[in-house]
Amino acid sequence: MSLASLLDRAATGGRLTYDEGVRLYLEAPLNELGAAAHYRRLQMHPGNDVTYVIDTTINYTNICNVHCTFCAFFRHEGSKEGYTMSHDEVLEHVRFAAEQGATQIMIQGGVNPELRLEWFTQLFREVAAQFPKVDIHSLSVSEILGLAKVEGKSVEEILIALKESGMKSLPGAGAEILVDRVRKRISARKVGPEGWVDVMRKAQRLGMPTTATMMFGSVETKEERIEHLDVIRRLQDENPGGFTAFIPWYYVPYNTYLRGEEASGYEYLRVLAISRLYLDNLAHLQASWLTPGLKMGQIALFYGCDDMGGTILEEQVVKLAGATNQAKRADLERAIRDAGFNPVIRDTYWNVRGDVALATATA
Numbered sequence: 001m002s003l004a005s006l007l008d009r010a011a012t013g014g015r016l017t018y019d020e021g022v023r024l025y026l027e028a029p030l031n032e033l034g035a036a037a038h039y040r041r042l043q044m045h046p047g048n049d050v051t052y053v054i055d056t057t058i059n060y061t062n063i064c065n066v067h068c069t070f071c072a073f074f075r076h077e078g079s080k081e082g083y084t085m086s087h088d089e090v091l092e093h094v095r096f097a098a099e100q101g102a103t104q105i106m107i108q109g110g111v112n113p114e115l116r117l118e119w120f121t122q123l124f125r126e127v128a129a130q131f132p133k134v135d136i137h138s139l140s141v142s143e144i145l146g147l148a149k150v151e152g153k154s155v156e157e158i159l160i161a162l163k164e165s166g167m168k169s170l171p172g173a174g175a176e177i178l179v180d181r182v183r184k185r186i187s188a189r190k191v192g193p194e195g196w197v198d199v200m201r202k203a204q205r206l207g208m209p210t211t212a213t214m215m216f217g218s219v220e221t222k223e224e225r226i227e228h229l230d231v232i233r234r235l236q237d238e239n240p241g242g243f244t245a246f247i248p249w250y251y252v253p254y255n256t257y258l259r260g261e262e263a264s265g266y267e268y269l270r271v272l273a274i275s276r277l278y279l280d281n282l283a284h285l286q287a288s289w290l291t292p293g294l295k296m297g298q299i300a301l302f303y304g305c306d307d308m309g310g311t312i313l314e315e316q317v318v319k320l321a322g323a324t325n326q327a328k329r330a331d332l333e334r335a336i337r338d339a340g341f342n343p344v345i346r347d348t349y350w351n352v353r354g355d356v357a358l359a360t361a362t363a
Protein backbone atom coordinates (compact mmCIF):
# COMPACT_ATOMS: atom_id res chain seq x y z
CA MET A 1 0.00 0.00 0.00
CA SER A 2 1.30 3.48 -0.77
CA LEU A 3 2.11 5.88 2.07
CA ALA A 4 -0.68 8.19 0.86
CA SER A 5 -3.27 5.39 1.01
CA LEU A 6 -2.05 4.35 4.43
CA LEU A 7 -2.34 7.92 5.70
CA ASP A 8 -5.86 8.19 4.24
CA ARG A 9 -6.89 4.98 5.96
CA ALA A 10 -5.47 6.05 9.32
CA ALA A 11 -6.99 9.55 9.01
CA THR A 12 -10.45 8.03 8.63
CA GLY A 13 -10.09 5.73 11.60
CA GLY A 14 -8.72 2.59 9.94
CA ARG A 15 -6.59 0.54 12.31
CA LEU A 16 -2.84 0.49 11.70
CA THR A 17 -0.90 -2.71 12.24
CA TYR A 18 2.36 -2.45 14.15
CA ASP A 19 4.35 -2.60 10.88
CA GLU A 20 2.15 0.07 9.29
CA GLY A 21 2.55 2.27 12.35
CA VAL A 22 6.32 1.98 12.19
CA ARG A 23 6.28 2.71 8.47
CA LEU A 24 4.17 5.84 8.81
CA TYR A 25 6.20 7.08 11.78
CA LEU A 26 9.51 6.57 10.00
CA GLU A 27 8.61 7.54 6.46
CA ALA A 28 5.64 9.90 6.23
CA PRO A 29 6.55 13.57 5.73
CA LEU A 30 5.85 15.55 8.91
CA ASN A 31 3.15 17.78 7.47
CA GLU A 32 1.28 14.86 5.90
CA LEU A 33 1.46 12.90 9.13
CA GLY A 34 0.21 15.97 11.00
CA ALA A 35 -2.60 16.64 8.51
CA ALA A 36 -3.85 13.06 8.84
CA ALA A 37 -3.71 13.28 12.64
CA HIS A 38 -5.53 16.62 12.67
CA TYR A 39 -8.21 15.25 10.34
CA ARG A 40 -8.67 12.30 12.66
CA ARG A 41 -8.85 14.55 15.70
CA LEU A 42 -11.54 16.68 14.05
CA GLN A 43 -13.50 13.54 13.19
CA MET A 44 -13.33 12.37 16.78
CA HIS A 45 -14.01 15.82 18.29
CA PRO A 46 -15.86 17.96 15.75
CA GLY A 47 -15.88 21.66 16.42
CA ASN A 48 -13.38 24.12 17.63
CA ASP A 49 -13.12 23.45 21.34
CA VAL A 50 -9.83 22.69 23.06
CA THR A 51 -10.12 21.62 26.67
CA TYR A 52 -7.85 22.22 29.60
CA VAL A 53 -8.00 21.39 33.30
CA ILE A 54 -7.10 23.62 36.23
CA ASP A 55 -4.84 21.41 38.25
CA THR A 56 -1.69 21.15 40.22
CA THR A 57 0.87 18.50 41.02
CA ILE A 58 1.92 18.22 44.65
CA ASN A 59 5.18 16.29 44.98
CA TYR A 60 4.72 15.27 48.63
CA THR A 61 8.05 13.41 49.02
CA ASN A 62 11.25 13.12 47.02
CA ILE A 63 12.51 10.06 48.92
CA CYS A 64 12.39 7.08 46.63
CA ASN A 65 13.80 3.57 46.59
CA VAL A 66 13.32 3.02 42.86
CA HIS A 67 16.28 5.13 41.60
CA CYS A 68 15.35 5.63 37.94
CA THR A 69 18.37 6.82 35.95
CA PHE A 70 16.36 9.50 34.12
CA CYS A 71 15.03 11.09 37.32
CA ALA A 72 16.52 14.28 38.78
CA PHE A 73 13.89 14.50 41.51
CA PHE A 74 14.45 11.58 43.86
CA ARG A 75 16.74 11.39 46.88
CA HIS A 76 17.90 8.30 48.73
CA GLU A 77 16.54 7.53 52.17
CA GLY A 78 18.64 9.42 54.72
CA SER A 79 19.70 12.12 52.22
CA LYS A 80 19.96 15.64 53.69
CA GLU A 81 18.04 16.86 50.67
CA GLY A 82 15.20 14.41 51.24
CA TYR A 83 11.81 15.77 52.31
CA THR A 84 8.32 14.53 53.10
CA MET A 85 5.49 17.00 53.53
CA SER A 86 3.18 16.78 56.51
CA HIS A 87 -0.54 16.39 55.86
CA ASP A 88 -0.99 20.05 56.80
CA GLU A 89 1.59 21.08 54.23
CA VAL A 90 -0.11 19.05 51.50
CA LEU A 91 -3.46 20.52 52.48
CA GLU A 92 -2.00 24.03 52.22
CA HIS A 93 -0.92 23.27 48.64
CA VAL A 94 -4.40 21.92 47.85
CA ARG A 95 -5.94 25.07 49.36
CA PHE A 96 -3.70 27.25 47.18
CA ALA A 97 -4.81 25.32 44.08
CA ALA A 98 -8.50 25.29 45.06
CA GLU A 99 -8.44 29.06 45.55
CA GLN A 100 -7.34 29.36 41.95
CA GLY A 101 -10.22 27.21 40.74
CA ALA A 102 -8.44 23.86 40.52
CA THR A 103 -10.73 20.91 39.92
CA GLN A 104 -7.96 18.32 39.98
CA ILE A 105 -4.91 17.62 42.06
CA MET A 106 -2.18 15.12 41.43
CA ILE A 107 -0.46 14.07 44.63
CA GLN A 108 2.62 12.25 43.43
CA GLY A 109 6.08 11.56 44.73
CA GLY A 110 8.79 9.02 45.21
CA VAL A 111 8.26 5.51 46.52
CA ASN A 112 8.98 6.22 50.17
CA PRO A 113 8.71 3.03 52.27
CA GLU A 114 8.21 5.08 55.44
CA LEU A 115 4.77 6.15 54.27
CA ARG A 116 2.12 3.54 54.98
CA LEU A 117 -1.31 3.14 53.43
CA GLU A 118 -2.95 4.94 56.34
CA TRP A 119 -0.86 8.04 55.66
CA PHE A 120 -2.50 8.26 52.22
CA THR A 121 -6.04 7.26 53.17
CA GLN A 122 -6.10 9.81 56.02
CA LEU A 123 -4.74 12.50 53.72
CA PHE A 124 -7.23 11.77 50.93
CA ARG A 125 -10.12 11.76 53.40
CA GLU A 126 -9.02 15.19 54.63
CA VAL A 127 -8.68 16.52 51.09
CA ALA A 128 -12.09 15.13 50.07
CA ALA A 129 -13.74 16.59 53.20
CA GLN A 130 -12.18 20.04 52.94
CA PHE A 131 -12.19 20.39 49.14
CA PRO A 132 -15.15 18.42 47.79
CA LYS A 133 -14.97 20.10 44.36
CA VAL A 134 -11.40 18.92 43.77
CA ASP A 135 -10.83 15.49 42.18
CA ILE A 136 -7.96 13.47 43.61
CA HIS A 137 -6.21 12.09 40.52
CA SER A 138 -3.11 10.75 42.21
CA LEU A 139 -0.30 8.25 42.73
CA SER A 140 1.58 6.30 40.09
CA VAL A 141 1.80 2.58 39.44
CA SER A 142 5.14 2.55 41.31
CA GLU A 143 3.60 4.18 44.39
CA ILE A 144 0.69 1.72 44.34
CA LEU A 145 3.09 -1.23 44.08
CA GLY A 146 5.29 0.25 46.82
CA LEU A 147 2.26 0.43 49.13
CA ALA A 148 1.25 -3.15 48.29
CA LYS A 149 4.75 -4.26 49.23
CA VAL A 150 5.05 -2.44 52.56
CA GLU A 151 1.53 -3.43 53.57
CA GLY A 152 1.78 -7.03 52.37
CA LYS A 153 -1.52 -6.54 50.56
CA SER A 154 -2.71 -7.13 47.02
CA VAL A 155 -2.86 -4.31 44.48
CA GLU A 156 -6.67 -4.59 44.51
CA GLU A 157 -6.78 -4.15 48.29
CA ILE A 158 -4.61 -1.05 48.06
CA LEU A 159 -6.66 0.43 45.22
CA ILE A 160 -9.95 -0.25 46.99
CA ALA A 161 -8.71 1.41 50.20
CA LEU A 162 -7.47 4.45 48.25
CA LYS A 163 -10.68 4.68 46.27
CA GLU A 164 -12.80 4.51 49.40
CA SER A 165 -10.76 7.33 50.91
CA GLY A 166 -11.40 9.62 47.94
CA MET A 167 -8.81 8.85 45.25
CA LYS A 168 -11.10 8.32 42.30
CA SER A 169 -8.67 8.07 39.37
CA LEU A 170 -5.13 7.07 38.57
CA PRO A 171 -2.71 8.99 36.33
CA GLY A 172 -0.56 7.04 33.90
CA ALA A 173 2.77 8.14 35.31
CA GLY A 174 5.67 5.73 35.40
CA ALA A 175 4.97 4.12 32.04
CA GLU A 176 7.98 5.67 30.31
CA ILE A 177 8.38 3.15 27.46
CA LEU A 178 6.57 -0.13 28.05
CA VAL A 179 9.26 -2.33 26.56
CA ASP A 180 11.39 -4.60 28.75
CA ARG A 181 14.73 -3.67 27.21
CA VAL A 182 14.15 0.04 27.81
CA ARG A 183 12.85 -0.34 31.36
CA LYS A 184 15.86 -2.41 32.32
CA ARG A 185 18.09 0.50 31.20
CA ILE A 186 16.24 3.43 32.69
CA SER A 187 14.15 2.08 35.56
CA ALA A 188 15.45 -1.39 36.39
CA ARG A 189 13.65 -1.52 39.75
CA LYS A 190 10.25 -0.82 38.26
CA VAL A 191 7.92 -3.59 37.15
CA GLY A 192 8.03 -4.58 33.50
CA PRO A 193 5.38 -3.63 30.94
CA GLU A 194 3.01 -6.40 32.06
CA GLY A 195 3.26 -5.24 35.68
CA TRP A 196 2.34 -1.67 34.73
CA VAL A 197 -0.55 -2.88 32.59
CA ASP A 198 -1.73 -5.18 35.38
CA VAL A 199 -2.11 -2.29 37.88
CA MET A 200 -3.91 -0.17 35.29
CA ARG A 201 -6.20 -3.05 34.37
CA LYS A 202 -7.10 -3.58 38.02
CA ALA A 203 -7.78 0.12 38.56
CA GLN A 204 -9.97 0.26 35.47
CA ARG A 205 -11.92 -2.81 36.57
CA LEU A 206 -12.60 -1.08 39.87
CA GLY A 207 -14.15 1.77 37.89
CA MET A 208 -11.24 4.17 38.31
CA PRO A 209 -10.56 6.20 35.16
CA THR A 210 -6.88 6.24 34.20
CA THR A 211 -4.63 8.05 31.77
CA ALA A 212 -1.69 6.69 29.81
CA THR A 213 1.62 8.45 29.30
CA MET A 214 4.78 7.94 27.30
CA MET A 215 8.14 9.44 28.17
CA PHE A 216 10.12 9.21 24.95
CA GLY A 217 13.60 10.29 23.93
CA SER A 218 15.75 8.39 26.44
CA VAL A 219 17.24 5.14 25.15
CA GLU A 220 14.41 3.64 23.13
CA THR A 221 14.35 3.10 19.38
CA LYS A 222 11.62 4.60 17.25
CA GLU A 223 10.17 1.13 16.73
CA GLU A 224 9.94 0.72 20.52
CA ARG A 225 7.79 3.86 20.69
CA ILE A 226 5.26 2.11 18.46
CA GLU A 227 5.54 -1.01 20.66
CA HIS A 228 4.59 1.23 23.58
CA LEU A 229 1.55 2.55 21.70
CA ASP A 230 0.60 -1.02 20.93
CA VAL A 231 0.65 -1.99 24.63
CA ILE A 232 -1.67 0.92 25.43
CA ARG A 233 -3.99 0.14 22.52
CA ARG A 234 -4.28 -3.52 23.52
CA LEU A 235 -5.36 -2.68 27.07
CA GLN A 236 -7.83 -0.11 25.77
CA ASP A 237 -9.31 -2.77 23.46
CA GLU A 238 -9.70 -5.04 26.46
CA ASN A 239 -11.26 -2.31 28.62
CA PRO A 240 -12.87 0.28 26.31
CA GLY A 241 -12.73 3.77 27.78
CA GLY A 242 -10.40 2.69 30.60
CA PHE A 243 -7.84 5.26 29.51
CA THR A 244 -9.37 8.70 29.11
CA ALA A 245 -6.33 10.30 27.48
CA PHE A 246 -2.85 9.68 26.16
CA ILE A 247 -0.10 12.09 27.21
CA PRO A 248 3.25 11.79 25.46
CA TRP A 249 6.08 13.95 26.75
CA TYR A 250 9.78 13.89 26.17
CA TYR A 251 12.64 13.15 28.50
CA VAL A 252 14.42 16.21 29.90
CA PRO A 253 18.06 15.15 30.39
CA TYR A 254 19.56 17.77 32.69
CA ASN A 255 20.69 16.92 36.25
CA THR A 256 20.02 13.23 35.61
CA TYR A 257 22.32 10.22 35.79
CA LEU A 258 21.26 9.05 32.33
CA ARG A 259 21.97 12.34 30.50
CA GLY A 260 21.40 12.45 26.72
CA GLU A 261 19.74 15.05 24.52
CA GLU A 262 16.30 16.58 24.47
CA ALA A 263 14.01 15.48 21.64
CA SER A 264 13.47 18.15 18.99
CA GLY A 265 10.20 19.91 18.30
CA TYR A 266 10.09 18.02 15.01
CA GLU A 267 10.24 14.68 16.83
CA TYR A 268 7.68 15.81 19.40
CA LEU A 269 5.18 16.59 16.65
CA ARG A 270 5.84 13.28 14.88
CA VAL A 271 5.17 11.41 18.12
CA LEU A 272 1.91 13.29 18.68
CA ALA A 273 0.69 12.64 15.16
CA ILE A 274 1.49 8.93 15.11
CA SER A 275 -0.06 8.57 18.57
CA ARG A 276 -3.32 10.10 17.34
CA LEU A 277 -3.37 7.79 14.32
CA TYR A 278 -2.26 4.60 16.06
CA LEU A 279 -4.45 4.93 19.18
CA ASP A 280 -7.71 4.68 17.26
CA ASN A 281 -9.57 3.59 20.41
CA LEU A 282 -8.42 6.33 22.78
CA ALA A 283 -10.52 9.49 22.95
CA HIS A 284 -8.15 12.29 23.90
CA LEU A 285 -4.60 13.28 23.08
CA GLN A 286 -3.01 15.84 25.36
CA ALA A 287 -0.45 18.49 24.41
CA SER A 288 2.01 18.27 27.28
CA TRP A 289 3.28 21.83 27.03
CA LEU A 290 5.33 21.63 30.26
CA THR A 291 8.46 20.33 28.53
CA PRO A 292 8.25 21.83 25.00
CA GLY A 293 6.59 25.09 26.08
CA LEU A 294 3.28 26.72 25.26
CA LYS A 295 4.31 27.82 21.78
CA MET A 296 4.94 24.22 20.78
CA GLY A 297 1.73 23.35 22.64
CA GLN A 298 -0.15 25.57 20.18
CA ILE A 299 1.35 23.73 17.19
CA ALA A 300 0.46 20.43 18.87
CA LEU A 301 -3.21 21.37 18.41
CA PHE A 302 -2.68 20.81 14.67
CA TYR A 303 -0.97 17.43 15.15
CA GLY A 304 -3.76 15.47 16.76
CA CYS A 305 -4.21 17.05 20.19
CA ASP A 306 -7.64 18.15 21.39
CA ASP A 307 -6.59 19.00 24.95
CA MET A 308 -4.02 21.41 26.36
CA GLY A 309 -3.46 19.46 29.58
CA GLY A 310 -3.38 21.24 32.88
CA THR A 311 -2.25 24.48 34.39
CA ILE A 312 0.14 22.51 36.65
CA LEU A 313 0.26 25.32 39.20
CA GLU A 314 3.19 23.61 40.95
CA GLU A 315 5.43 20.73 39.86
CA GLN A 316 8.94 19.65 40.81
CA VAL A 317 9.82 16.39 39.04
CA VAL A 318 10.15 17.74 35.52
CA LYS A 319 11.33 21.14 36.72
CA LEU A 320 14.34 19.64 38.46
CA ALA A 321 15.30 17.81 35.26
CA GLY A 322 15.51 21.18 33.52
CA ALA A 323 12.04 22.07 32.23
CA THR A 324 11.45 25.71 33.02
CA ASN A 325 8.12 26.40 31.33
CA GLN A 326 5.28 27.84 33.34
CA ALA A 327 1.87 29.16 32.39
CA LYS A 328 -0.98 30.91 34.09
CA ARG A 329 -4.55 30.08 33.15
CA ALA A 330 -4.75 33.25 31.09
CA ASP A 331 -1.62 32.19 29.17
CA LEU A 332 -3.12 28.79 28.37
CA GLU A 333 -6.38 30.33 27.22
CA ARG A 334 -4.58 32.89 25.10
CA ALA A 335 -2.42 30.19 23.50
CA ILE A 336 -5.55 28.18 22.63
CA ARG A 337 -7.37 31.21 21.23
CA ASP A 338 -4.41 32.48 19.24
CA ALA A 339 -4.24 29.08 17.56
CA GLY A 340 -7.86 29.54 16.45
CA PHE A 341 -9.66 27.38 19.03
CA ASN A 342 -12.06 27.98 21.93
CA PRO A 343 -10.69 27.24 25.40
CA VAL A 344 -13.04 25.09 27.48
CA ILE A 345 -12.47 24.06 31.09
CA ARG A 346 -12.94 20.38 31.84
CA ASP A 347 -12.48 18.17 34.87
CA THR A 348 -10.65 14.87 35.36
CA TYR A 349 -13.51 12.94 33.72
CA TRP A 350 -13.73 15.28 30.73
CA ASN A 351 -16.95 16.88 31.92
CA VAL A 352 -17.16 20.48 30.72
CA ARG A 353 -17.06 22.70 33.81
CA GLY A 354 -19.34 25.56 32.93
CA ASP A 355 -19.45 26.46 36.63
CA VAL A 356 -15.77 27.47 36.54
CA ALA A 357 -15.23 30.75 34.72
CA LEU A 358 -12.53 31.19 32.11
CA ALA A 359 -9.69 33.40 33.28
CA THR A 360 -9.98 35.58 30.21
CA ALA A 361 -13.05 37.09 28.61
CA THR A 362 -14.22 35.67 25.28
CA ALA A 363 -13.78 37.99 22.30
Ligand code: SF4
Nearest residue numbers: 064066067068071110
Ligand atom coordinates in the same frame (compact mmCIF):
# COMPACT_ATOMS: atom_id res chain seq x y z
S1 SF4 B 1 10.73 8.58 38.44
FE1 SF4 B 1 9.47 8.21 40.26
S2 SF4 B 1 9.91 6.09 40.79
FE2 SF4 B 1 11.59 6.77 39.44
S3 SF4 B 1 13.17 7.55 40.84
FE3 SF4 B 1 11.92 9.30 40.23
S4 SF4 B 1 10.43 9.48 41.87
FE4 SF4 B 1 11.29 7.42 42.02
